[in-house]
Amino acid sequence: xxxxxxxxxxxxxxxxxxxxxxxxxxxxxxxxxxxxxxxxxxxxxxxxxxxxxxxxxxxxxxxxxxxxxxxxxxxxxxxxxxxxxxxxxxxxxxxxxxxxxxxxxxxxxxxxxxxxxxxxxxxxxxxxxxxxxxxxxxxxxxxxxxxxxxxxxxxxxxxxxxxxxxxxxxxxxxxxxxxxxxxxxxxxxxxxxxxxxxxxxxxxxxxxxxxxxxxxxxxxxxxxxxxxxxxxxxxxxxxxxxxxxxxxxxxxxxxxxxxxxxxxxxxxxxxxxxxxxxxxxxxxxxxxxxxxxxxxxxxxxxxxxxxxxxxxxxxxxxxxxxxxxxxxxxxxxxxxxxxxxxxxxxxxxxxxxxxxxxxxxxxxxxxxxxxxxxxxxxxxxxxxxxxxxxxxxxxxxxxxxxxxxxxxxxxxxxxxxxxxxxxxxxxxxxxxxxxxxxxxxxxxxxxxxxxxxxxxxxxxxxxxxxxxxxxxxxxxxxxxxxxxxxxxxxxxxxxxxxxxxxxxxxxxxxxxxxxxxxxxxxxxxxxxxxxxxxxxxxxxxxxxxxxxxxxxxxxxxxxxxxxxxxxxxxxxxxxxxxxxxxxxxxxxxxxxxxxxxxxxxxxxxxxxxxxxxxxxxxxxxxxxxxxxxxxxxxxxxxxxxxxxxxxxxxxxxxxxxxxx
RNA sequence: GCUGCUGUAGCUCAGUGGUAGAGCGCGUCCUUGGUAAGGACGAGGUCAUGGGUUCGACACCCAUCAGCAGCUCCA
Numbered sequence: 014x015x016x017x018x019x020x021x022x023x024x025x026x027x028x029x030x031x032x033x034x035x036x037x038x039x040x041x042x043x044x045x046x047x048x049x050x051x052x053x054x055x056x057x058x059x060x061x062x063x064x065x066x067x068x069x070x071x072x073x074x075x076x077x078x079x080x081x082x083x084x085x086x087x088x089x090x091x092x093x094x095x096x097x098x099x100x101x102x103x104x105x106x107x108x109x110x111x112x113x114x115x116x117x118x119x120x121x122x123x124x125x126x127x128x129x130x131x132x133x134x135x136x137x138x139x140x141x142x143x144x145x146x147x148x149x150x151x152x153x154x155x156x157x158x159x160x161x162x163x164x165x166x167x168x169x170x171x172x173x174x175x176x177x178x179x180x181x182x183x184x185x186x187x188x189x190x191x192x193x194x195x196x197x198x199x200x201x202x203x204x205x206x207x208x209x210x211x212x213x214x215x216x217x218x219x220x221x222x223x224x225x226x227x228x229x230x231x232x233x234x235x236x237x238x239x240x241x242x243x244x245x246x247x248x249x250x251x252x253x254x255x256x257x258x259x260x261x262x263x264x265x266x267x268x269x270x271x272x273x274x275x276x277x278x279x280x281x282x283x284x285x286x287x288x289x290x291x292x293x294x295x296x297x298x299x300x301x302x303x304x305x306x307x308x309x310x311x312x313x314x315x316x317x318x319x320x321x322x323x324x325x326x327x328x329x330x331x332x333x334x335x336x337x338x339x340x341x342x343x344x345x346x347x348x349x350x351x352x353x354x355x356x357x358x359x360x361x362x363x364x365x366x367x368x369x370x371x372x373x374x375x376x377x378x379x380x381x382x383x384x385x386x387x388x389x390x391x392x393x394x395x396x397x398x399x400x401x402x403x404x405x406x407x408x409x410x411x412x413x414x415x416x417x418x419x420x421x422x423x424x425x426x427x428x429x430x431x432x433x434x435x436x437x438x439x440x441x442x443x444x445x446x447x448x449x450x451x452x453x454x455x456x457x458x459x460x461x462x463x464x465x466x467x468x469x470x471x472x473x474x475x476x477x478x479x480x481x482x483x484x485x486x487x488x489x490x491x492x493x494x495x496x497x498x499x500x501x502x503x504x505x506x507x508x509x510x511x512x513x514x515x516x517x518x519x520x521x522x523x524x525x526x527x528x529x530x531x532x533x534x535x536x537x538x539x540x541x542x543x544x545x546x547x548x549x550x551x552x553x554x555x556x557x558x559x560x561x562x563x564x565x566x567x568x569x570x571x572x573x574x575x576x577x578x579x580x581x582x583x584x585x586x587x588x589x590x591x592x593x594x595x596x597x598x599x600x601x602x603x604x605x606x607x608x609x610x611x612x613x614x615x616x617x618x619x620x621x622x623x624x625x626x627x628x629x630x631x632x633x634x635x636x637x638x639x640x641x642x643x644x645x646x647x648x649x650x651x652x653x654x655x656x657x658x659x660x661x662x663x664x665x666x667x668x669x670x671x672x673x
Numbered sequence: 674g675c676u677g678c679u680g681u682a683g684c685u686c687a688g689u690g691g692u693a694g695a696g697c698g699c700g701u702c703c704u705u706g707g708u709a710a711g712g713a714c715g716a717g718g719u720c721a722u723g724g725g726u727u728c729g730a731c732a733c734c735c736a737u738c739a740g741c742a743g744c745u746c747c748a
Contacts, residue, residue, distance in 0.1 A: 118742095119743095122743095130677070134678090221677090221678095222677060223743030223744070224676025224744055225743065225745090226676095229745070235675055235676050235745095236744090237676070238676085238744075240743080266740095266741095277740090279739055279740090337746095389746080390675090390745080390746065391739090393746065399747080489748080538748090574708090576705065577705065602704075603710085603711080604705085604707085604711060605707050606709060607706095607709080609708050609709055610708095610709035611709085613709055620708080622707070622708060634707085641708085
């Protein structure tokens with residue numbers, strides 16, 4: 014049978030019989046053959062050794078192709094597994110080892126069930142063995158076996174996890190054959206494709222070792238996961254490692270310490286952050302701003318205590334659902350117990366219930382910066398992003414079915430406005446839906462369907478990009494989450510809007526409709542920041558500590574050139590303070606260069622350099638933290654410009670005009 | 674919570690089975706300097722906590738607490 018290969022440029026190559034992608038590449042050029050890592054036949058990714066017969070489109074995947082990196086890293090994972098088996102013996106069980114493409118730090122991993130624990134100190138040894146395997150230039154050979162034989166083969170090798178995976182493939186995907194890859198003495202069950210030979214792997218580095226549950230299930234055995242990265246050249250690896258190192262400098266835990274923003278004190282307890290004066294300014298500014306926005310939008314402020322009766326949370330469902338992740342109740346007597354509040358909604362619900370509501374009153378929007386406590390598992394705690402005691406910029410909206418979607422929309426717009434103002438544009442939107450197979454959700458299916466339709470309608474109307482994720486809903490309703498990544502690429506939920514038909518039911522909430530009959534309101538739970546703790550943690554990383562002027566703890570560093578001008582500096586300081594600008598005077602006996610350095614490291618947006626010239630002219634020599642002299646300004650001009658930048662919540666620093 | 678690692682001065686980190694060091698920061702003094710580090714001197718540590726091994730432990734072992742990476746979880 015004749016074979017005709019059509020290349021991406023439209024040209025065709027005829028062959029008398031079957032041909033492999035690698036052969037075609039070689040016929041085009043030797044260079045292409047050595048650059049190709051895989052092939053795409055009729056759009057389907059496959060090995061270079063795949064046999065092509067008949068009329069097909071062929072595209073050779075080279076290192077310039079995005080998917081090439083995936084193939085490379087997948088092969089790197091196989092070499093890692095081979096090295097581990099060589100070093101730790103046939104008792105090693107290798108399970109799964111995928112390539113990672115979107116991960117900020119890691120390029121691949123492999124999960125092992127090892128006969129002995131290993132640590133990061135063992136990684137160089139493993140890397141050496143991998144280098145050997147690469148040097149051995151072992152060709153990779155693909156083969157296929159029917160399910161039964163495949164299981165037998167893996168069972169013979171003592172690979173119980175693989176046997177389980179084959180069963181899954183047969184059951185879930187109806188697979189009748191399974192493919193294997195063999196390189197030297199090592200055989201792995203794998204879809205592929207892979208590099209044609211281990212020698213094609215040039216730059217591999219192992220990064221860390223960690224635990225990971227088999228199948229990601231806590232109930233299963235913990236396996237040993239080894240993470241690594243692989244690239245086509247050393248330059249890319251060096252750039253990658255640099256990027257990680259740079260990112261670590263943005264870590265809010267590092268910057269938070271440097272700039273005195275917050276503190277996690279062992280004496281107070283894990284996950285209980287203390288806001289230091291500089292951090293408190295940032296939080297205060299955000300909250301003040303948000304309070305104003307809420308009042309404009311018809312929210313009613315309320316305050317509620319930090320604890321409530323256990324029964325309240327039994328009714329709401331929070332206690333039974335999250336018993337394990339609560340601080341234990343405060344038991345006063347056998348039948349009187351209190352819980353640190355894990356959520357504000359039950360308290361707000363009581364406020365709603367305290368008076369009778371007419372449909373004319375709705376929507377009722379009760380807002381509170383309410384502090385809640387959750388006993389997060391110790392391994393989960395992390396800086397400000399995951400804590401045990403934190404505030405929520407919370408509100409609960411009680412409304413009629415007719416009002417619901419407009420309220421959801423308004424919550425989304427508020428959240429988007431906040432993110433936009435702060436320049437947080439790199440976020441994704443997730444619709445958290447219920448998993449109908451799970452028993453973790455409360456309430457009836459009709460309400461769930463209704464609620465899911467409600468949020469879909471709104472995000473659809475607003476034309477938002479979003480992903481739907483089953484099993485990500487709260488126990489009482491579906492939600493819209495705004496998710497961002499931290500400096501190391503880990504995702505965190507910030508803002509959230511949740512639709513709830515269930516708590517109104519549980520608490521028997523009512524309003525009187527125009528028909529003079531009692532109706533059930535619907536609740537919206539929403540927090541545009543999510544939590545000031547987590548939000549500020551993310552903001553610290555977003556700005557790398559260099560906050561916009563309105564949020565900066567120190568807005569102006571007042572720097573006399575020598576103590577001859579200290580008096581003038583003091584008058585400038587007073588003028589700034591009188592204008593509600595956060596200014597600090599550095600009258601230490603340092604030279605001006607050192608003072609500038611200190612203020613720059615403290616991320617003060619502006620420096621007012623005051624020497625004899627300025628004293629004589631009554632001006633300020635302005636410098637921005639990004640460097641360079643911006644010229645001299647009269648004190649009142651400087652104040653006016655700062656005021657404008659502060660009031661506009663400017664992200665970009667306007668250039669201060671030069672001149673006297 | 675689980676797997677692995679880590680815990681030494683305010684911070685960042687060296688360090689050895691024979692009772693502790695650097696840089697930065699801090700204090701005092703000198704210097705009066707014009708846009709990212711002037712100089713001198715000085716104070717400061719129950720080497721996370723509790724056990725154990727040892728003539729002797731910051732070092733070795735065990736436990737606890739906390740942190741880091743990952744997994745799991747996240748109302």
